[in-house]
Amino acid sequence: MARIKRFTPAQRLFHLLLMLFFLIQAATGLARLYSATNWGRFLVSFFGGSSKAFAIHWWVGLFMLALLAVHVLYVLLRIDWRRFPKSIYGPDSLLPRREDLGQALQHAGWLLGLRRPPRFDRWGYWEKFDYWAVFWGICILGGTGLVLYNPVFSSLYMPGWVLNVLLWVHRIEAVLAIVHVTTIHFFIGHLRRHNFPMDLVMFDGSIDLDKVRHERPAWVERLEQNGNLHGTLAGSTPIALSVVYYVFGFSVIAGFIYLLVNGLANITRLFG
Amino acid sequence: MTSLGKKWLLRDHAIGALFCCRQDHCHKNPDRWWCGIRLIIGLVWLALFLPGPAGSQTQATSKIIRYRERETSSRYYETYEAKPRPYPVFVRGGIPQRKAITLSPIAEKVRRRKYLADSHWGLKFYERLTCIKCHPQHARNLHKIRAKITCRQCHGEEPIAGLRHYYSKMKLRRRHAFVCAKCHEGANSSFATYVIHEPNPADMNTRESFPLLFYVFWMMAAIAVGTFAAFLPHAFIWGLREFLPDNFLSGLKKRFAGRRKPDGQN
Numbered sequence: 001m002a003r004i005k006r007f008t009p010a011q012r013l014f015h016l017l018l019m020l021f022f023l024i025q026a027a028t029g030l031a032r033l034y035s036a037t038n039w040g041r042f043l044v045s046f047f048g049g050s051s052k053a054f055a056i057h058w059w060v061g062l063f064m065l066a067l068l069a070v071h072v073l074y075v076l077l078r079i080d081w082r083r084f085p086k087s088i089y090g091p092d093s094l095l096p097r098r099e100d101l102g103q104a105l106q107h108a109g110w111l112l113g114l115r116r117p118p119r120f121d122r123w124g125y126w127e128k129f130d131y132w133a134v135f136w137g138i139c140i141l142g143g144t145g146l147v148l149y150n151p152v153f154s155s156l157y158m159p160g161w162v163l164n165v166l167l168w169v170h171r172i173e174a175v176l177a178i179v180h181v182t183t184i185h186f187f188i189g190h191l192r193r194h195n196f197p198m199d200l201v202m203f204d205g206s207i208d209l210d211k212v213r214h215e216r217p218a219w220v221e222r223l224e225q226n227g228n229l230h231g232t233l234a235g236s237t238p239i240a241l242s243v244v245y246y247v248f249g250f251s252v253i254a255g256f257i258y259l260l261v262n263g264l265a266n267i268t269r270l271f272g
Numbered sequence: 273m274t275s276l277g278k279k280w281l282l283r284d285h286a287i288g289a290l291f292c293c294r295q296d297h298c299h300k301n302p303d304r305w306w307c308g309i310r311l312i313i314g315l316v317w318l319a320l321f322l323p324g325p326a327g328s329q330t331q332a333t334s335k336i337i338r339y340r341e342r343e344t345s346s347r348y349y350e351t352y353e354a355k356p357r358p359y360p361v362f363v364r365g366g367i368p369q370r371k372a373i374t375l376s377p378i379a380e381k382v383r384r385r386k387y388l389a390d391s392h393w394g395l396k397f398y399e400r401l402t403c404i405k406c407h408p409q410h411a412r413n414l415h416k417i418r419a420k421i422t423c424r425q426c427h428g429e430e431p432i433a434g435l436r437h438y439y440s441k442m443k444l445r446r447r448h449a450f451v452c453a454k455c456h457e458g459a460n461s462s463f464a465t466y467v468i469h470e471p472n473p474a475d476m477n478t479r480e481s482f483p484l485l486f487y488v489f490w491m492m493a494a495i496a497v498g499t500f501a502a503f504l505p506h507a508f509i510w511g512l513r514e515f516l517p518d519n520f521l522s523g524l525k526k527r528f529a530g531r532r533k534p535d536g537q538n
Contacts, residue, residue, distance in 0.1 A: 032418070035417055035418055049450050050418065060336075108429040108506070110513070111506070111509045111510055111513050112396075112509070113513075113521035114489075126506075127502075129503075141437070151456070151463060151466065152456050152457070152459055152460070152463050153467070155460060155462040155463035155465075156460060156462065159462055159465050160463045160464060160465035160466035161466060161467050161482070161484075161485075162463045162484075163466050164466060164467050164482070164485055165484050165488050167475055168485065168488065168489050168492065169488060170492060172489070172495075172496055173492065173494040175496070176492075176495070176496040176499060178340050179496075179500070180499060180500075180503070181488050183500075183504065183507070184503045184504065184507045187507045187511060188506075188507050188510065189432055192510065192511055193510060193511075193514040193515050194514060223445050230377055
């Protein structure tokens with residue numbers, strides 16, 4: 001069963017760190033947000049108290065910003081600068097293209113049974129959206145978080161009441177990110193029939209060739225035409241390693257679902 | 273001279289030194305004690321009618337319980353309130369002039385109270401009330417939720433001056449120094465503009481009182497709702513579409529087309 005390389009080890013490491021950091025940030029952030037409720041107090045005590053939960057939130061937030069900086073550096077190094085303007089608009093790039101809008105509309109038509117399925121290339125429009133959503137999210141959450149960390153210092157450069165506004169931006173963006181990852185990202189990544197019970201491509205970096213030929217026919221055809229298909233083939237993952245991936249992946253999913261369910265269950269106590 | 277005589281002489285000297293002035297009339301007056309008694313009466317008079325030293329003054333709120341003792345011993349601030357002074361307080365900083373739009377009598381009173389040195393002056397049954405009884409909208413704030421800070425730890429003891437009273441600790445020009453800096457070291461006047469009793473950002477009244485918060489909140493909420501409105505149905509229908517067999521829709525079409533055909537022929 002032939003497999004094809006989809007993610008490099010560096011990209012998998014980025015995703016792994018992002019998962020871990022985001023889970024910790026979600027847990028410590030919700031602990032602070034829900035600290036008026038019993039569940040919030042339990043979460044706070046899990047992290048060893050309010051000040052420790054906040055310290056973890058602050059440090060992991062800094063790690064996430066550092067991760068973003070390293071990722072930007074990585075992207076700059078990966079760009080083919082000799083064919084610069086063209087190279088970043090190609091089908092291997094994650095920049096949005098004009099075709100993505102057409103494919104999104106055609107995909108919506110296929111979902112409703114009106115049109116034929118679109119022939120996706122390497123990246124689907126929903127994957128590009130997820131990628132740029134993380135960029136946007138880390139910039140907004142990291143920026144507001146940095147300002148809110150030391151309000152006394154920040155208020156030297158802005159009126160104190162701006163911090164009220166920034167705190168709400170931080171909260172809503174964080175809730176948006178948590179709910180989006182827990183519902184939409186997990187559903188598309190793991191619960192669809194083709195990926196059930198879990199899509200391991202982000203862990204082992206390779207994907208089954210037949211599956212890709214079915215889901216992303218334009219990519220495979222392009223590789224075959226360029227003669228690159230043979231070079232992108234990869235070996236299969238050992239079963240033991242797959243078990244580790246499954247256990248780890250399901251643990252993270254369970255953690256997010258736990259946070260989402262309890263967050264929704266306690267939302268009335270938050271305002272009441 | 274006997275030892276007893278020496279003692280009596282010593283006593284006379286001591287009493288004379290303590291209670292007798294050295295003026296001529298005292299030496300001439302045969303009853304030298306009278307001058308000392310007048311001094312004692314004067315001291316008693318002063319003790320009765322002059323205020324005592326600062327440390328001896330406490331705020332008595334009822335006949336049996338003293339407020340400050342209870343506060344310090346129990347750390348329990350909120351269910352027990354001090355009684356405001358029973359006389360009108362001097363207003364500094366001026367009372368705002370009536371605007372063109374007149375307020376209701378009660379609103380006018382509340383607005384004027386912001387300028388009083390004792391903003392709760394003259395309220396009936398004040399000693400029976402708690403802060404959140406009249407200010408429920410101020411009960412939930414980050415100070416209370418995260419740090420269990422009570423009202424009095426910022427707003428101080430009785431009498432609580434109105435926010436706009438010239439010498440109030442809560443007046444914006446000195447709030448950072450007298451209130452915020454107690455915990456937030458280095459707090460400046462800009463920091464003191466943080467709205468700790470934040471209005472509900474979703475509320476329409478916030479559009480008037482804190483417009484930036486209102487508009488930013490709804491902008492972010494629109495982004496969030498827009499994202500979910502687009503991608504939640506998208507994900508759900510996608511899951512359903514893949515779950516159903518590939519020929520499901522075409523099968524349905526054939527089935528219904530097959531049923532209609534004989535009807536059309538008829």
